[in-house]
Amino acid sequence: MALLPSIAQAEIASISNTIYLGLSGGYGSTTWDGLVPSKKNRNSAMSISIPIRVKEGGVMWGFFSGYEFSPYFALESHYRHYPVARVKFDKDSLFAFDHHMRHFNTHTETIGLIGKIMLVIPDTPISVYSGAGPAIIHRFDAINNDWRVTPTFDMGFNIQLNRHFTLGFNGNYTAGYGESEIDPAKDYFPFLYSVFMNLTYRI
Numbered sequence: 001m002a003l004l005p006s007i008a009q010a011e012i013a014s015i016s017n018t019i020y021l022g023l024s025g026g027y028g029s030t031t032w033d034g035l036v037p038s039k040k041n042r043n044s045a046m047s048i049s050i051p052i053r054v055k056e057g058g059v060m061w062g063f064f065s066g067y068e069f070s071p072y073f074a075l076e077s078h079y080r081h082y083p084v085a086r087v088k089f090d091k092d093s094l095f096a097f098d099h100h101m102r103h104f105n106t107h108t109e110t111i112g113l114i115g116k117i118m119l120v121i122p123d124t125p126i127s128v129y130s131g132a133g134p135a136i137i138h139r140f141d142a143i144n145n146d147w148r149v150t151p152t153f154d155m156g157f158n159i160q161l162n163r164h165f166t167l168g169f170n171g172n173y174t175a176g177y178g179e180s181e182i183d184p185a186k187d188y189f190p191f192l193y194s195v196f197m198n199l200t201y202r203i
Contacts, residue, residue: 021065026196028060028082047090058083074116082108106141125160150175168198
């Protein structure tokens with residue numbers, strides 16, 4: 001049994017110049033709630049232009065592929081789909097007047113490319129990593145359908161199960177975009193957070 005960590009370490013060290021792919025699943029959330037003022041700051045003037053209630057957060061899923069140049073560096077592309085957010089406005093708001101409805105459901109997905117720097121923990125099948133790169137956020141709903149380039153950041157650790165399969169535990173932050181305007185929901189791209197697991201297969 002004492003040989004197992006050494007064997008796992010040898011397998012990790014021997015894996016390089018490798019193509020891999022996999023699936024992701026976990027919890028993710030948008031940040032539409034950031035447009036809703038706290039109760040102490042809420043008033044009728046603000047309710048004209050900003051949401052009054054948001055329901056968001058839930059299952060995030062995706063898939064990815066990459067190329068591992070060495071046990072210490074990889075390039076990885078990914079697709080991630082975030083849970084639908086429901087954004088509600090006051091009945092006397094500009095949104096209700098312009099769109100003849102009080103709420104809308106908004107969808108968010110991302111496509112990203114990150115460089116991953118990895119550190120193998122000696123005598124274990126575990127490696128930790130951090131990664132960063134560009135992502136494209138796609139927001140689509142009843143009032144907007146647009147894309148925006150933004151930075152994304154990953155961190156986590158992987159457990160090498162055998163030569164082909166790896167289990168990962170990860171966190172991600174992807175920057176969004178917002179500006180001060182009469183109707184901030186129109187052009188808002190939510191900031192994204194997620195914690196998830198990866199199952200990776202090395203070809």
